[in-house]
Amino acid sequence: MSQKNSAELCTLLVKEIYGDVSSKVTQVLLQFGRLPLPLIVRYSKLPEKIVKQTLVVLIQQHLVCHALQKEGQRMVTYYECDWLRMYYLLESGRIIQVTEERYGEEGASIINNFLQLGHARVSDFLAAYGTSTLRQARVNGAVNENLKIAAINTLKAKLGELYKARFLVQVKEQHMRPHTDLVNDIKADLRRQFSKETAVESRLNKLILEHLPQRLRDIEVGDVSPMSGMKRKGGGAPEIQIRPIKRQKKAADLSYIGVGLGDDDDEYEIDEEIVLRVNYDKFLVLFRNDELVALAKDRMGETTSLVYREVLKAMESKVLKCRDPMMELSEEQGKKLKVSTLELSRTFPDSIELEGTIADAPKAKGLNGSSSKSKKRKVESDEEPDAMDLDSDDDDFDISEDEDEDDMNPKAKLKKRRMAIMKQHLELLAQSSIKFVRLESTKGAGEWSVNYKELMAYMRQLEIEKIVEERFGIKATRLLRICDEKGKLEEKQLAAAALTTDKDIRAELGRLHAAGHLFLQELPRTADRAASRTVYLWYFDREKARQSVLHDIYKGMSRAIQRIESEAALRSTLIAKVNRTDIAEGEEGSVLSTTERKEWERWRQIQAHMWAQVERMDRQVLILRDF
Amino acid sequence: MDPALVVSIADTIHDTCSEDPDKYYEIPHLQTMDDRITNLEILRTVINHMLAHKLIKAMQRDEESVFRIVDRELAERLQQLSAEESLLFTHIDSAGTEGIWTKTLKIRTNLHQTTITKSLKSLEAKKFIKCIKSVKHPTRKIYMLYHLTPDIGLTGGPWFTDAQLDDEFISALKDAIERYIYEKSFPRGTTAEHFPPGWQGYASLEGIHRWVADKGLTDVAMELADIKALVDVLIFDRRVERVGVRGYKSIRGTIKLTGRGVLGRPLEERIKNGLTETPCGHCPVKDICEDDGPINARNCIYWADWLKQII
Numbered sequence: 036m037s038q039k040n041s042a043e044l045c046t047l048l049v050k051e052i053y054g055d056v057s058s059k060v061t062q063v064l065l066q067f068g069r070l071p072l073p074l075i076v077r078y079s080k081l082p083e084k085i086v087k088q089t090l091v092v093l094i095q096q097h098l099v100c101h102a103l104q105k106e107g108q109r110m111v112t113y114y115e116c117d118w119l120r121m122y123y124l125l126e127s128g129r130i131i132q133v134t135e136e137r138y139g140e141e142g143a144s145i146i147n148n149f150l151q152l153g154h155a156r157v158s159d160f161l162a163a164y165g166t167s168t169l170r171q172a173r174v175n176g177a178v179n180e181n182l183k184i185a186a187i188n189t190l191k192a193k194l195g196e197l198y199k200a201r202f203l204v205q206v207k208e209q210h211m212r213p214h215t216d217l218v219n220d221i222k223a224d225l226r227r228q229f230s231k232e233t234a235v236e237s238r239l240n241k242l243i244l245e246h247l248p249q250r251l252r253d254i255e256v257g258d259v260s261p262m263s264g265m266k267r268k269g270g271g272a273p274e275i276q277i278r279p280i281k282r283q284k285k286a287a288d289l290s291y292i293g294v295g296l297g298d299d300d301d302e303y304e305i306d307e308e309i310v311l312r313v314n315y316d317k318f319l320v321l322f323r324n325d326e327l328v329a330l331a332k333d334r335m336g337e338t339t340s341l342v343y344r345e346v347l348k349a350m351e352s353k354v355l356k357c358r359d360p361m362m363e364l365s366e367e368q369g370k371k372l373k374v375s376t377l378e379l380s381r382t383f384p385d386s387i388e389l390e391g392t393i394a395d396a397p398k399a400k401g402l403n404g405s406s407s408k409s410k411k412r413k414v415e416s417d418e419e420p421d422a423m424d425l426d427s428d429d430d431d432f433d434i435s436e437d438e439d440e441d442d443m444n445p446k447a448k449l450k451k452r453r454m455a456i457m458k459q460h461l462e463l464l465a466q467s468s469i470k471f472v473r474l475e476s477t478k479g480a481g482e483w484s485v486n487y488k489e490l491m492a493y494m495r496q497l498e499i500e501k502i503v504e505e506r507f508g509i510k511a512t513r514l515l516r517i518c519d520e521k522g523k524l525e526e527k528q529l530a531a532a533a534l535t536t537d538k539d540i541r542a543e544l545g546r547l548h549a550a551g552h553l554f555l556q557e558l559p560r561t562a563d564r565a566a567s568r569t570v571y572l573w574y575f576d577r578e579k580a581r582q583s584v585l586h587d588i589y590k591g592m593s594r595a596i597q598r599i600e601s602e603a604a605l606r607s608t609l610i611a612k613v614n615r616t617d618i619a620e621g622e623e624g625s626v627l628s629t630t631e632r633k634e635w636e637r638w639r640q641i642q643a644h645m646w647a648q649v650e651r652m653d654r655q656v657l658i659l660r661d662f
Numbered sequence: 663m664d665p666a667l668v669v670s671i672a673d674t675i676h677d678t679c680s681e682d683p684d685k686y687y688e689i690p691h692l693q694t695m696d697d698r699i700t701n702l703e704i705l706r707t708v709i710n711h712m713l714a715h716k717l718i719k720a721m722q723r724d725e726e727s728v729f730r731i732v733d734r735e736l737a738e739r740l741q742q743l744s745a746e747e748s749l750l751f752t753h754i755d756s757a758g759t760e761g762i763w764t765k766t767l768k769i770r771t772n773l774h775q776t777t778i779t780k781s782l783k784s785l786e787a788k789k790f791i792k793c794i795k796s797v798k799h800p801t802r803k804i805y806m807l808y809h810l811t812p813d814i815g816l817t818g819g820p821w822f823t824d825a826q827l828d829d830e831f832i833s834a835l836k837d838a839i840e841r842y843i844y845e846k847s848f849p850r851g852t853t854a855e856h857f858p859p860g861w862q863g864y865a866s867l868e869g870i871h872r873w874v875a876d877k878g879l880t881d882v883a884m885e886l887a888d889i890k891a892l893v894d895v896l897i898f899d900r901r902v903e904r905v906g907v908r909g910y911k912s913i914r915g916t917i918k919l920t921g922r923g924v925l926g927r928p929l930e931e932r933i934k935n936g937l938t939e940t941p942c943g944h945c946p947v948k949d950i951c952e953d954d955g956p957i958n959a960r961n962c963i964y965w966a967d968w969l970k971q972i973i
Binding site: 333335468501513536653 | 937
């Protein structure tokens with residue numbers, strides 16, 4: 036069973052957070068797939084009442100989906116696990132951390148609560164939260180009614196921000212249904228819709244398949260129009276007005292940190308009737324950006340990576356999820372997500388020092404030396420993306436405002452200079468063998484796009500290579516890369532490309548083959564398929580390699596978590612002692628002997644190290660699977 | 663016909679042809695060399711005489727007979743060969759710089775194995791031929807005329823020394839080239855991290871080629887393609903990347919020039935990753951490791967070692 040490792044990991048994660056009973060139920064569901072209640076009860080050997088309660092919790096957390104199905108006379112509810120959601124339980128820590136960086140403690144605590152609740156109606160959430168803040172206030176001393184109101188108002192605003200930035204999304208009924216059922220529903224719906232148009236079955240099927248991805252994505256992503264889920268303060272649903280929407284859009288274009296609520300902030304607030312949950316897709320986009328910046332830092336150095344970070348940030352609000360098929364489709368149609376140098380320079384933080392990060396070309400002219408003639412030449416040469424600019428100091432952008440350079444005040448001059456250097460960094464990113472960005476047009480001193488699909492394919496490959504290199508050494512990795520680049524190769528050709536003899540690489544190839552990294556294609560030259568008359572071609576299959584590595588990582592993660600459990604079991608008395616409720620927090624030291632204290636310290640270190648290891652493997656999983 | 667006349671004509675032809683010994687001569691051409699050749703009959707007798715005395719070699723070109731002159735001294739020596747030796751010599755000669763395998767010789771000449779072995783030995787002793795090694799077929803005995811240098815297909819090009827791939831030579835040259843590329847990859851003496859975009863000063867294939875030749879790093883002549891093969895390996899190793907159309911550039915962080923030109927290789931840093939740092943990434947028994955199996959996370963000795971190491 037190929038999913039054995041991932042299923043094991045998910046069960047462990049559920050156990051870690053929701054305890055043994057939940058993990059037993061999920062284990063049954065993962066092992067047997069879609070099941071009705073009686074069968075879950077039978078397989079899990081748990082009382083029906085407990086299973087039911089557990090299912091409620093798991094459904095609330097979106098870890099289990101359910102579907103009602105007619106079977107004969109009666110309706111049967113089937114339950115199914117959403118294993119990816121279980122995996123994402125691991126992400127909680129990072130998600131809260133990222134939110135805190137962006138929205139402060141309040142935002143982090145909102146997200147934290149939603150992570151714990153699974154999903155919640157805004158009004159309920161506010162009510163519950165209100166009382167809890169109230170309680171806090173009481174603990175601190177006097178009860179302050181105003182504080183409560185203020186807290187709720189800021190809370191609501193924060194919720195609105197998070198919702199606008201799609202860190203929280205609306206939950207619809209469809210989100211509770213298993214994927215297959217959803218697909219079947221949509222197919223049935225489309226069939227009804229198109230059956231009037233055509234009676235030919237094959238054409239009908241084709242039409243259905245054509246529309247399916249879009250519909251699925253609509254449900255997955257939800258309503259992305261700026262006003263959905265918002266309402267006018269103190270009034271009903273928002274009246275659709277042209278003006279605010281337009282403004283909204285513009286604001287969203289320009290601001291990338293947080294949300295573009297702009298002036299309308301006061302007029303609109305989040306609709307209290309909607310139900311929200313944490314949008315993992317959006318957080319994954321952020322994590323992916325982090326990885327890309329890290330790669331850029333490794334390859335291009337600190338400053339360039341900071342410029343790159345700004346590029347990715349500028350696009351962030353419009354990237355709804357990683358591996359978005361619709362985005363890839365619209366890119367094929369030429370509608371790429373672009374950001375111009377000019378836009379970037381407006382929001383580029385002044386704290387990043389750009390001066391002196393790029394060496395001067397020997398032919399460089401002075402800063403003020405560019406004549407109108409050379410400017411014109413530049414604009415022309417800029418029109419072909421390949422034409423690289425040799426003169427570094429020369430500002431080669433053409434802003435619509437006709438600024439005469441001599442009249443510019445020093446501040447504007449500095450700004451222009453910074454923009455020129457920034458553009459050079461962008462060009463360097465485009466010039467690298469990993470195409471971090473692509474030049475799309477010359478509008479706004481150069482418009483840039485990011486090809487996530489290619490970049491992530493490269494990153495996945497790097498990740499796999501790292502693992503192979505650690506396991507088998509540089510020579511084996513070289514062979515793997517040659518196969519990856521050149522396709523299917525005979526032993527001799529491989530040896531020639533690697534500048535070694537076939538004798539030398541034979542052992543390496545054998546080991547790579549055994550580990551499932553390289554594969555063999557037999558090509559018999561005669562009908563008898565004699566081994567001596569057969570050509571053997573080596574090849575590398577990215578997808579297969581990815582899968583096998585992924586399962587290795589799942590297994591590694593499971594083992595790490597299991598080891599933590601067993602280490603904890605070894606110290607159960609100690610842990611019980613420390614966790615005694617009658618000891619106040621921070622006072623544990625007083626009841627422990629010296630040896631116990633030492634052991635406790637060691638146990639905490641073990642935990643820290645092993646969870647850190649799990650986290651590092653999780654990073655690899657995200658790169659290989661989700662980004 | 664008078665033998666003396668034949669010898670005399672043969673001498674004239676030989677002398678005339680010797681002026682350009684590498685040329686192939688056709689019959690009409692030979693005919694014009696001496697006035698005494700009034701008809702083809704005379705020429706035929708003369709050619710036969712010369713062939714018998716090994717003064718010329720008969721060859722085929724486009725279904726036409728052509729002739730090549732043989733050095734008198736060599737002809738003299740050749741004449742002393744036995745019939746078998748002579749036959750073998752002809753075949754080995756015709757194989758040119760590619761040489762000929764003893765088995766092929768046997769098929770072509772239809773001689774007995776012992777005769778062939780004996781004759782080849784004698785030819786080799788007289789320094790008419792030599793035995794060479796082929797990269798492709800290291801076990802085969804391949805013969806070639808003594809004075810020829812083996813073809814590149816046999817020697818395997820500049821990377822081979824005595825039909826053996828010279829690993830040390832390759833890696834030394836590779837390191838040297840990598841350093842050359844590195845030195846041109848990043849600006850020095852400033853705080854700047856990069857050359858400007860579109861920089862033309864990165865190492866190019868031609869530049870590397872010229873540098874290798876000028877520095878006299880090798881005795882063997884390097885073709886541009888040989889250099890490219892080396893640089894390609896550097897690219898496969900992800901140590902060098904292409905920039906622009908012709909440029910090659912070191913990937914950042916692959917080399918640190920420590921002290922006076924010592925190559926520091928912080929590669930280990932670059933390949934660190936979560937999986938292989940946990941014991942499971944290297945585990946030799948990972949395939950039989952199961953939660954309820956004989957090998958599991960609880961009794962795993964690798965995890966125990968790991969924990970001992972980190973804390």
